Amino acid sequence: MPTKTVRNNLASDFPDQVDQSELLGLLGYNIRRTYLVVQSTFDAQMEKLELRQADFAVLSTLRHNPGINQKSLADALAIAPPNLATLLDRLESGGLLMRQRSADDKRIQHVSLTAQGARLHTQALKAAQKADEVAVHKLSAAERQQLKSLLSKIFAA
Template sequence: MSAAQPASSPDVPTVEQVDTRYLEGLLGYNARRAALAVIDVFVERMSPYGLRPVDFSVLSLIRHNPGITSRQLCASLGILPPNLVGLVNNLEKRELIQRQPHPRDRRAVGLHLTPAGAALTEAAEKTAAELESDAAGRLSPAELKTLIRLLKKVYL
């Protein structure tokens, strides 16, 4: 005996083509869709380095700001201090970063890349640059610059 098919009713709407116009007019929707398109590939390409997006961001900031403090990292990345502690500890266990006394503040500790951390971060940044080029392939250099400037206006 076959399963009964529900009778079609002319009053029940069907969707032939999905109308996404409302969502496509929202900043958050578009930002999230763009981020997902980039982040999925980023995660895949960073896996050989054993880096998550936040790990990459921390290492990159340390590379370009030797001696940066945890407080400065938190402020720059919007990370809560308790969340950064484990991340920094993990990077230190991997011997990618080291803590050194801050030259002006006895209470603070500066973060520095180890030679292994510097090599890994440099390679990961090259991979990230290639990814950015691939992800922005449909944009002209001027469009990409404008997009980044506009996105910064939202969160800065």
């Protein structure tokens, strides 16, 4: 094999030799890289339903908390209120949810899924579970539980 060929491949072969030990020693970097993988797996599974990550989080929360107001929804999902407003506009236009002004306090909007929204949530949940399965298929059930427990210690209030 000619030396030239080896030299030509040097650039693309280099990645295997890249020393990333410093970055990989940082938990934050491991979480970042894991998030990138999980995110793209999720998006791939959810593509056919035309739902984004935040959309699914909203559908799921509405399914289990019908009539929740937007402030609570925004807080629970860590979405800024202006961004939630436009997200809800879009899902409402698509017939997935309804907003109802509170009679007690007319500032408040109560949000609920429509029947169509509930049906889509059922499908979306399956897709999300499938994405989870694809992303963490290398982990045993015990390891998955362990990972969830460790992560929740970091982000829980």
